[in-house]
Amino acid sequence: MSNLEIGIAGVFAALILIAIRVPIGLALGLVSIAGIGFMFNMNVAWGMISATPFDYVGSWELSAAPMFLLMGFLCSSTDMTRGLFLALRLYLAKLPGGLAITSVGACAFFAAASGSSVATASAMSRMAVPEMLDNGYDRGLATGTIAASGTLGSLIPPSVLLILYGVYAQVSVGQLFMAGFIPGILSALIYMAMIMIRVKLKPSLAGTVQVNPTEEERREAFRDVWPLPTLILVVLGGIFTGVFSPTEAGALGAFAALIIAIVRRKLTRAALFEAVSQAIISTASIFIILIGSLFFTRFLALSGFPRAFADAILSVSTETWWILLAVSVIFLVLGMLIDSIGLLLLTLPILVPLVNEAGINPVWFGIIVIKLLEVGLITPPIGLNVYMINGALNNRVTLPEIFRGISWFLAMDLLTLIILILFPILTLWLPSLAY
Amino acid sequence: MQFLLNAIRWLNIGTATAACIVMVLMMFHITLDVGVRYFLNGQIVGTLEWVSFYYMVALVFLAFGFVEHRNENIRVDLFAQKMPKPVQLGLYIFACVLGLIFFGMLFWQSLQDAISATQRGEEAMSNFRFLIWPARWALPVGFIGVLFAVLANLLKAISRREAL
Amino acid sequence: ETNFIANSFYDGAVPMSGEGYIRWAELVEELSDGELVPEVFTGTVLLAPRASMQGIQDNVVQVAHHAAVYTPSDLPVSNAVQDLGFAYSDPLTAIFAVAEFSMTNEAQLQEWKDSKLVYLGAYATPAYVLMCSSPVRNLEEMAGKRIRTAGSAVSVWVEDAGGIPVNVPSSEMYTGLERGTLDCATNAASDLLDRSLLEVAEHTTLLSTGMYWSGPQWGYNIDFWATLTPEDRAVLMEASARSMARIVIAYNAKVDAGLAASIAAGGNVYEPEQDLVDHVTTFRAKAAEGAIEKAESAGVADPEALIGDFQDTMQKWADLLAEIEPTDEDALTALAMEEIYSKIDPATYGVE
Numbered sequence: 001m002s003n004l005e006i007g008i009a010g011v012f013a014a015l016i017l018i019a020i021r022v023p024i025g026l027a028l029g030l031v032s033i034a035g036i037g038f039m040f041n042m043n044v045a046w047g048m049i050s051a052t053p054f055d056y057v058g059s060w061e062l063s064a065a066p067m068f069l070l071m072g073f074l075c076s077s078t079d080m081t082r083g084l085f086l087a088l089r090l091y092l093a094k095l096p097g098g099l100a101i102t103s104v105g106a107c108a109f110f111a112a113a114s115g116s117s118v119a120t121a122s123a124m125s126r127m128a129v130p131e132m133l134d135n136g137y138d139r140g141l142a143t144g145t146i147a148a149s150g151t152l153g154s155l156i157p158p159s160v161l162l163i164l165y166g167v168y169a170q171v172s173v174g175q176l177f178m179a180g181f182i183p184g185i186l187s188a189l190i191y192m193a194m195i196m197i198r199v200k201l202k203p204s205l206a207g208t209v210q211v212n213p214t215e216e217e218r219r220e221a222f223r224d225v226w227p228l229p230t231l232i233l234v235v236l237g238g239i240f241t242g243v244f245s246p247t248e249a250g251a252l253g254a255f256a257a258l259i260i261a262i263v264r265r266k267l268t269r270a271a272l273f274e275a276v277s278q279a280i281i282s283t284a285s286i287f288i289i290l291i292g293s294l295f296f297t298r299f300l301a302l303s304g305f306p307r308a309f310a311d312a313i314l315s316v317s318t319e320t321w322w323i324l325l326a327v328s329v330i331f332l333v334l335g336m337l338i339d340s341i342g343l344l345l346l347t348l349p350i351l352v353p354l355v356n357e358a359g360i361n362p363v364w365f366g367i368i369v370i371k372l373l374e375v376g377l378i379t380p381p382i383g384l385n386v387y388m389i390n391g392a393l394n395n396r397v398t399l400p401e402i403f404r405g406i407s408w409f410l411a412m413d414l415l416t417l418i419i420l421i422l423f424p425i426l427t428l429w430l431p432s433l434a435y
Numbered sequence: 436m437q438f439l440l441n442a443i444r445w446l447n448i449g450t451a452t453a454a455c456i457v458m459v460l461m462m463f464h465i466t467l468d469v470g471v472r473y474f475l476n477g478q479i480v481g482t483l484e485w486v487s488f489y490y491m492v493a494l495v496f497l498a499f500g501f502v503e504h505r506n507e508n509i510r511v512d513l514f515a516q517k518m519p520k521p522v523q524l525g526l527y528i529f530a531c532v533l534g535l536i537f538f539g540m541l542f543w544q545s546l547q548d549a550i551s552a553t554q555r556g557e558e559a560m561s562n563f564r565f566l567i568w569p570a571r572w573a574l575p576v577g578f579i580g581v582l583f584a585v586l587a588n589l590l591k592a593i594s595r596r597e598a599l
Numbered sequence: 600e601t602n603f604i605a606n607s608f609y610d611g612a613v614p615m616s617g618e619g620y621i622r623w624a625e626l627v628e629e630l631s632d633g634e635l636v637p638e639v640f641t642g643t644v645l646l647a648p649r650a651s652m653q654g655i656q657d658n659v660v661q662v663a664h665h666a667a668v669y670t671p672s673d674l675p676v677s678n679a680v681q682d683l684g685f686a687y688s689d690p691l692t693a694i695f696a697v698a699e700f701s702m703t704n705e706a707q708l709q710e711w712k713d714s715k716l717v718y719l720g721a722y723a724t725p726a727y728v729l730m731c732s733s734p735v736r737n738l739e740e741m742a743g744k745r746i747r748t749a750g751s752a753v754s755v756w757v758e759d760a761g762g763i764p765v766n767v768p769s770s771e772m773y774t775g776l777e778r779g780t781l782d783c784a785t786n787a788a789s790d791l792l793d794r795s796l797l798e799v800a801e802h803t804t805l806l807s808t809g810m811y812w813s814g815p816q817w818g819y820n821i822d823f824w825a826t827l828t829p830e831d832r833a834v835l836m837e838a839s840a841r842s843m844a845r846i847v848i849a850y851n852a853k854v855d856a857g858l859a860a861s862i863a864a865g866g867n868v869y870e871p872e873q874d875l876v877d878h879v880t881t882f883r884a885k886a887a888e889g890a891i892e893k894a895e896s897a898g899v900a901d902p903e904a905l906i907g908d909f910q911d912t913m914q915k916w917a918d919l920l921a922e923i924e925p926t927d928e929d930a931l932t933a934l935a936m937e938e939i940y941s942k943i944d945p946a947t948y949g950v951e
């Protein structure tokens with residue numbers, strides 16, 4: 001077998017192992033070790049094992065990831081979104097589908113304080129879905145709204161996916177954060193518009209919400225709005241004005257979340273324990289995949305697969321639209337099966353050389369990739385956000401019902417993607433202001 | 436066997452607790468560094484080195500075993516769930532065996548690296564003398580934790596005759 | 600036909616990778632009539648910078664660039680000699696002198712041998728200058744400035760001159776200058792353009808704060824080297840000689856382009872004022888002492904002889920190059936062949 005054939009065999013072997021429930025990091029890592037052993041000898045494989053994990057994990061840039069995870073988990077374990085949600089609800093309830101629109105808005109806010117989509121969906125599902133269901137909302141709409149809006153978590157900065165992409169593709173994480181902001185807001189606005197139109201056409205979707213708050217209730221609701229916007233101001237303000245690097249913003253954000261929780265008297269020992277242990281588990285499970293992916297990168301690079309793949313794609317056409325179409329198809333197909341972080345780390349070794357060769361702007365491409373990955377979080381059969389909501393509601397809404405509710409949001413995601421591809425300025429305008 | 440499983444459980448909880456403490460320390464250290472810079476125009480020497488070589492390495496590797504213990508490794512469940520129970524168990528055992536091989540190799544190699552780094556007193560490139568060999572030991576410790584956790588999960592799965 | 604893997608962790612735009620690996624590979628193929636076929640990887644796809652030497656030793660790659668400053672405890676002799684980087688500023692002299700020294704000095708040769716690699720040529724960066732967001736031309740302006748430094752010798756100097764040495768990754772240099780968490784960066788002036796520093800550092804002071812050359816530009820795996828024929832090795836030597844000339848020529852052109860672009864964009868380029876020059880000069884005199892101390896603590900048998908040999912070699916090349924046009928690739932190549940590689944026996948060099 002030639003090295004290239006071993007490389008291709010390795011890609012298939014990894015996909016098969018992943019499909020039979022071998023953990024993703026393990027599948028990538030073992031295939032790489034075996035593949036390199038085949039292509040060269042085991043000494044080279046041992047050399048890779050020795051030279052990789054320590055040198056890549058010990059990284060200042062990557063340290064932003066655990067910090068943003070900690071911040072997000074602190075926000076959810078200390079219930080930092082509730083006040084904002086209640087206030088938005090009072091003011092938006094009169095709109096058609098007001099509660100769902102409120103939920104999208106609250107998700108967008110929470111996304112600006114959390115680095116992860118699943119964490120965003122998880123935090124909001126416990127609060128917003130029961131509220132909508134109790135008010136007679138369509139079950140698909142109620143759950144679909146949160147599953148889809150949860151995906152804002154990785155597009156609106158901060159975002160662990162963007163950190164991983166930035167470190168891997170050697171693009172400034174700060175620039176990526178800025179680039180994700182407008183596409184994230186755009187996604188949220190498109191969701192909101194779709195909800196309004198649908199409810200206008202079919203009012204029964206939104207049940208009958210009676211909101212006639214007293215003056216006292218309004219004041220009460222407003223008293224607890226400040227925590228989340230304050231935190232977002234610290235973190236995003238710091239990054240956008242260039243006062244902090246992403247790592248520093250993450251640490252300061254986590255610290256600020258801690259202080260806010262103390263001020264609100266919400267920092268119980270249980271809440272702290274939950275946030276810290278969740279952050280540790282998330283970090284470690286991401287890094288297990290990252291290490292497997294680093295091995296996979298070396299294996300594939302040595303086999304010549306990425307170059308051959310890039311040549312094959314570019315031999316059809318070197319136009320940007322064709323490359324994006326090919327990439328989109330790959331992501332939409334694999335995104336049905338593999339979760340976003342695993343898929344990002346699985347495909348980066350193949351895609352980054354392609355993008356470099358085709359001369360596509362890596363910041364813009366990164367945002368498109370993240371949006372595609374986010375779509376994968378809500379497509380059947382494997383949609384992590386969907387499973388998470390199903391679990392958080394103790395199966396009160398079935399999986400098919402949730403997936404049905406999501407179909408409308410998927411259509412909107414495709415619309416957003418087309419807009420982002422047609423108008424790169426939407427992505428690149430904010431970073432161009434700062435740099 | 437229950438004793439063995441308990442011992443493994445506590446080992447993994449222990450290292451994960453250490454990882455949690457390190458993460459919180461990292462948060463305070465970076466925050467303090469930013470504070471000193473803006474309010475005192477000074478700096479805490481070595482923040483970059485401490486974060487990269489010690490905090491990150493410890494908080495990531497020491498938590499590996501706990502992730503496996505809690506069965507939170509990211510897997511694709513879709514196809515396996517459609518299979519009959521015995522096949523599911525078979526696939527799970529297969530994955531565990533692969534895990535033992537993979538993490539066994541990582542443990543063995545990182546142990547050799549840690550020993551050799553210790554013997555030569557490994558330092559990092561820095562503006563000052565900065566020893567990094569102690570950080571190397573987080574890897575074998577973390578990987579042996581995963582090895583034990585995989586073993587424990589394997590034993591559990593076999594005794595329950597059911598994939599975890 | 601011999602296929603092998605060659606790796607340099609720099610981006611292809613940096614001469615160590617562009618001239619030293621990508622164009623070098625074409626040269627090797629050409630000189631060997633297609634007998635030697637290197638497959639080149641640039642960037643950190645295969646190996647992190649810190650892991651380059653280990654990659655050579657483990658035969659993950661057969662030849663690689665390794666910057667010895669990343670592994671201070673593993674290459675003490677090379678790092679001691681690097682401490683003299685603060686005392687010199689001409690990359691042309693340095694690249695050839697370091698190559699000759701590294702392939703003839705006994706202590707240095709023993710270190711390569713102990714590290715299981717074969718040294719076949721040097722790299723040298725241009726002198727690192729001060730690129731700042733506000734003018735730093737004298738000691739007064741330097742006081743309290745936060746300066747990104749790479750390496751201990753220069754950070755000791757910065758501190759002594761009243762500045763604050765800061766260690767941040769080079770990827771954060773731009774944002775650091777932009778945000779004001781850094782006032783200056785010390786790097787090659789080519790970074791004004793390559794890393795767009797001219798946008799955030801409008802004031803460049805042409806004060807040399809040292810240059811970098813430690814570790815092999817081409818470090819071969821010792822077992823791989825042994826499998827090559829003497830003819831193959833001779834080809835690789837000639838490729839080294841020409842590529843070293845190309846690296847320096849390309850790097851100097853990049854420095855000129857960076858300075859010109861900065862001026863065109865409205866930036867300022869200053870010569871340092873006398874007090875700053877004097878301060879550096881006194882400090883440079885101490886660089887040799889520091890290097891000797893470092894070599895001594897690393898267990899080198901005769902540290903004075905080691906440093907003395909290095910200084911003599913530098914002087915020798917300064918004299919040799921005085922007669923030669925610094926952009927004449929052929930002349931530089933011929934000189935390197937005559938003074939260095941013709942004196943090395945391809946049948947025995949690096950073979951146990």
Ligand code: NA
Binds near residue numbers: 111115155158
């Ligand atoms: Na986010």
Ligand code: NA
Binds near residue numbers: 335375
């Ligand atoms: Na999916």
